[in-house]
Amino acid sequence: MTDLTFEVKVTDGLARTGRLTTAHGHLDTPAFMPVGTAATVKAMTPDAVAGTGAQCILANTYHLMLRPGPERIDRLGGLHTFMNWPGPILTDSGGYQVWSLADLRKMDEDGVEFKSHLDGSVHRLSPERAIEIQTLFGADITMVLDECTALDAEKDEVARSMQLSMRWAERCKAAFPDRKGHGLFGIVQGGLHDDLRAQSAESLINTGFDGYAIGGLSVGEGQDAMFQVLDGLTPRLPEDRPRYLMGVGKPADLVGGVMRGIDMFDCVLPTRSGRTSQAFTRHGQLNFRNARHKDDAQPLDADCGCPVCTQYSRAYLHHLVMAKEILGAMLLTWHNLHYYQDLMAAMRKAIADGTLNAFAAGFEAGQNQEAGSGEPATGAI
Amino acid sequence: MTDLTFEVKVTDGLARTGRLTTAHGHLDTPAFMPVGTAATVKAMTPDAVAGTGAQCILANTYHLMLRPGPERIDRLGGLHTFMNWPGPILTDSGGYQVWSLADLRKMDEDGVEFKSHLDGSVHRLSPERAIEIQTLFGADITMVLDECTALDAEKDEVARSMQLSMRWAERCKAAFPDRKGHGLFGIVQGGLHDDLRAQSAESLINTGFDGYAIGGLSVGEGQDAMFQVLDGLTPRLPEDRPRYLMGVGKPADLVGGVMRGIDMFDCVLPTRSGRTSQAFTRHGQLNFRNARHKDDAQPLDADCGCPVCTQYSRAYLHHLVMAKEILGAMLLTWHNLHYYQDLMAAMRKAIADGTLNAFAAGFEAGQNQEAGSGEPATGAI
Numbered sequence: 001m002t003d004l005t006f007e008v009k010v011t012d013g014l015a016r017t018g019r020l021t022t023a024h025g026h027l028d029t030p031a032f033m034p035v036g037t038a039a040t041v042k043a044m045t046p047d048a049v050a051g052t053g054a055q056c057i058l059a060n061t062y063h064l065m066l067r068p069g070p071e072r073i074d075r076l077g078g079l080h081t082f083m084n085w086p087g088p089i090l091t092d093s094g095g096y097q098v099w100s101l102a103d104l105r106k107m108d109e110d111g112v113e114f115k116s117h118l119d120g121s122v123h124r125l126s127p128e129r130a131i132e133i134q135t136l137f138g139a140d141i142t143m144v145l146d147e148c149t150a151l152d153a154e155k156d157e158v159a160r161s162m163q164l165s166m167r168w169a170e171r172c173k174a175a176f177p178d179r180k181g182h183g184l185f186g187i188v189q190g191g192l193h194d195d196l197r198a199q200s201a202e203s204l205i206n207t208g209f210d211g212y213a214i215g216g217l218s219v220g221e222g223q224d225a226m227f228q229v230l231d232g233l234t235p236r237l238p239e240d241r242p243r244y245l246m247g248v249g250k251p252a253d254l255v256g257g258v259m260r261g262i263d264m265f266d267c268v269l270p271t272r273s274g275r276t277s278q279a280f281t282r283h284g285q286l287n288f289r290n291a292r293h294k295d296d297a298q299p300l301d302a303d304c305g306c307p308v309c310t311q312y313s314r315a316y317l318h319h320l321v322m323a324k325e326i327l328g329a330m331l332l333t334w335h336n337l338h339y340y341q342d343l344m345a346a347m348r349k350a351i352a353d354g355t356l357n358a359f360a361a362g363f364e365a366g367q368n369q370e371a372g373s374g375e376p377a378t379g380a381i
Numbered sequence: 382m383t384d385l386t387f388e389v390k391v392t393d394g395l396a397r398t399g400r401l402t403t404a405h406g407h408l409d410t411p412a413f414m415p416v417g418t419a420a421t422v423k424a425m426t427p428d429a430v431a432g433t434g435a436q437c438i439l440a441n442t443y444h445l446m447l448r449p450g451p452e453r454i455d456r457l458g459g460l461h462t463f464m465n466w467p468g469p470i471l472t473d474s475g476g477y478q479v480w481s482l483a484d485l486r487k488m489d490e491d492g493v494e495f496k497s498h499l500d501g502s503v504h505r506l507s508p509e510r511a512i513e514i515q516t517l518f519g520a521d522i523t524m525v526l527d528e529c530t531a532l533d534a535e536k537d538e539v540a541r542s543m544q545l546s547m548r549w550a551e552r553c554k555a556a557f558p559d560r561k562g563h564g565l566f567g568i569v570q571g572g573l574h575d576d577l578r579a580q581s582a583e584s585l586i587n588t589g590f591d592g593y594a595i596g597g598l599s600v601g602e603g604q605d606a607m608f609q610v611l612d613g614l615t616p617r618l619p620e621d622r623p624r625y626l627m628g629v630g631k632p633a634d635l636v637g638g639v640m641r642g643i644d645m646f647d648c649v650l651p652t653r654s655g656r657t658s659q660a661f662t663r664h665g666q667l668n669f670r671n672a673r674h675k676d677d678a679q680p681l682d683a684d685c686g687c688p689v690c691t692q693y694s695r696a697y698l699h700h701l702v703m704a705k706e707i708l709g710a711m712l713l714t715w716h717n718l719h720y721y722q723d724l725m726a727a728m729r730k731a732i733a734d735g736t737l738n739a740f741a742a743g744f745e746a747g748q749n750q751e752a753g754s755g756e757p758a759t760g761a762i
Contacts, residue, residue: 043707068700076696084692311465319449326424
């Protein structure tokens with residue numbers, strides 16, 4: 001398929017830089033995509049999101065199909081116009097939230113029926129409807145509908161579920177309307193079982209997708225188990241197609257994922273943390289509810305050039321958090337997204353320079369420092 | 382006094398344009414000052430506030446003396462540095478909030494003792510301490526401490542209270558440290574009684590201030606009663622000093638105030654309304670909780686050039702409000718502050734052109750239209 005163009009540029013071990021080109025512009029990979037669940041990256045204007053360096057955002061089909069509804073978004077000009085984001089948009093299929101948020105009514109070979117967590121209204125998702133909805137949104141990158149299994153499911157249950165997801169993936173591919181610059185990604189399932197992951201990857205590759213996502217991770221299995229799955233899986237995925245690790249993760253997860261050949265990530269962590277007084281720095285995390293920031297005239301992260309770190313003190317951020325001011329959530333989210341984008345840019349540079357291993361060592365040393373210890377940055381971000 | 386320079390430029394009836402110059406820049410009058418209660422104009426970055434055209438903001442002494450505290454703000458470089466607002470700042474004295482928010486403990490000739498609404502801690506405000514606090518903040522415009530009386534107070538009680546406020550105003554003047562570009566405003570009290578207002582004005586003029594504020598209005602007396610007080614009072618105030626109507630008001634209050642010779646206003650209405658789904662337009666108000674906006678691709682106000690009206694639909698704003706997204710409060714606040722600043726700029730232009738009466742008639746006609754009726758703007762904003 002040539003709906004999305006993906007060019008691998010430089011490799012460094014398993015890691016690689018690349019460029020994915022969509023109908024609404026390109027993403028330089030490895031890329032982190034901020035989450036705009038309900039057609040807004042929470043507490044951020046689109047201009048500010050773009051200013052952090054983010055090139056592609058994710059929006060959630062489950063939330064948007066319930067409110068304001070895909071047909072309405074289509075009538076209003078599609079998701080890009082609706083939310084004023086001119087760049088690429090990736091939408092998930094809605095499956096994950098159906099399993100985690102909705103009241104599940106009925107699930108069979110055809111699809112899933114569920115009750116909205118908002119108003120109890122009954123909705124239906126099938127592979128075909130998931131594609132139709134994302135097409136109404138005008139998504140640049142569309143995800144197949146998959147079933148999600150619990151982390152503690154027995155292996156035969158994980159296998160059955162993965163096989164259903166593979167049949168659904170085929171139906172998604174058949175239903176997906178080819179348009180230049182728009183692509184469909186398959187999702188590898190199979191839990192923590194290397195053989196099931198391998199079968200899933202093989203099935204998807206046979207069907208053929210514009211990109212390959214890895215689902216069902218970062219659900220409590222721990223970083224070691226996640227990295228073990230990636231170690232077994234990424235070498236099986238096509239080198240000339242983007243690899244997307246869904247819902248991941250912490251900064252250290254991104255570094256480890258990139259080193260294992262992942263090209264794309266998304267996670268609510270930087271935005272959610274910003275709304276719960278947490279900030280990421282080159283020297284670990286800070287909690288702005290902590291009274292030790294009360295008189296601290298230092299910037300959040302002295303090595304960060306973002307609009308928050310160059311204009312505000314820790315004391316002011318602490319004050320905003322304690323006073324429950326909206327600006328507190330705005331500024332911490334802004335910084336966190338900047339931090340994530342700076343981290344990705346630094347990894348792209350390290351890969352281009354062939355120094356990713358050294359970068360990763362410096363990154364880890366920085367994270368093990370006391371945040372705010374005043375020591376110079378060792379990470380090369 | 383020459384601590385603040387005020388130049389009247391053009392008059393049109395009682396209305397006038399002017400420029401007030403402070404240590405941190407100037408205000409073109411008539412001016413509307415957004416309220417930044419806790420050292421943040423709620424849901425706005427300082428850059429965005431400045432982008433609306435606002436030149437001076439107000440911060441509340443009561444809130445900031447309780448948290449984070451004036452001595453702390455001073456150690457952190459003063460309020461301008463703390464909140465990253467490089468322009469002029471006016472601070473109130475804290476008196477109004479002591480009477481409306483705190484648990485009043487003791488009130489005598491010397492001052493007032495109260496319990497914080499945040500943590501029950503006991504604090505004291507006297508004329509001298511109110512000046513000291515605002516000086517620690519680094520306010521460009523400092524307000525005298527006054528006592529506030531209830532709207533339904535008997536006339537002899539209003540008189541007693543006004544006379545106490547006048548003695549406190551003298552003590553504030555004596556305590557105020559002269560610095561270039563920093564000034565002290567007196568506050569006329571006297572309720573709805575013309576003779577008390579006149580006595581209060583005379584007393585303040587004898588003491589001598591950089592500007593004259595009108596307090597105790599917009600507390601439920603209604604627009605007619607407020608305008609009646611202004612009709613009797615503003616001709617008694619020095620022509621060469623700015624006149625500031627505190628805590629006012631609705632767009633129509635600003636128009637009526639300017640026509641009666643007022644130079645400065647502040648009010649939480651545009652910001653608070655933005656957080657409660659209300660928007661001001663050239664054709665009346667809109668409530669974005671209303672389902673009629675659900676499918677409306679029109680901008681909030683087709684005649685507004687602000688970043689909200691040029692980039693988003695009413696349908697999207699409705700969606701954000703219904704989904705309780707922070708961006709909803711951010712965008713509606715942003716537009717409302719733009720609207721208020723556009724209104725002030727239009728009035729300054731009308732005064733300069735000698736057409737304020739015609740402007741006011743057009744403004745009123747616009748406000749009486751159905752908002753969103755699609756009719757062209759009649760107001761000249």
